Amino acid sequence: MANRTAIEKYTESKDFLSPIQYNLLKTLDNIGPSTRKDLVKHLITPRTTIYDNLVKLQKRKLIEKFSRTDGKRGRPLVFWKIKP
Numbered sequence: 001m002a003n004r005t006a007i008e009k010y011t012e013s014k015d016f017l018s019p020i021q022y023n024l025l026k027t028l029d030n031i032g033p034s035t036r037k038d039l040v041k042h043l044i045t046p047r048t049t050i051y052d053n054l055v056k057l058q059k060r061k062l063i064e065k066f067s068r069t070d071g072k073r074g075r076p077l078v079f080w081k082i083k084p
Contacts, residue, residue: 020045020053025082028063033081054080 017025020043027042028034036054040047057063064083067076 018053020049021057024050024053024057025062028080028082033066033079035077035079039080 023043024039027039031038031042034042036047036050039045039050039054043050054063054065058065058080062083063080065078065080067078069076
């Protein structure tokens, strides 16, 4: 994948990633943009832990979130992806 260099860039000792953050990046790299629900199922981790770490990665500008509507009523789905 094209984003592997972005992941490897932040695994150096100066820019520490926690194991869950590293797993989140690897999962997003492997399966592409995903919702928090999909990440919880894939990593078998509590949703608050996933969300807290997604926000931390977003603050470090490694990932970004976007929403997509399917034309129905209700809340749009929020997806997370590795930033290009």
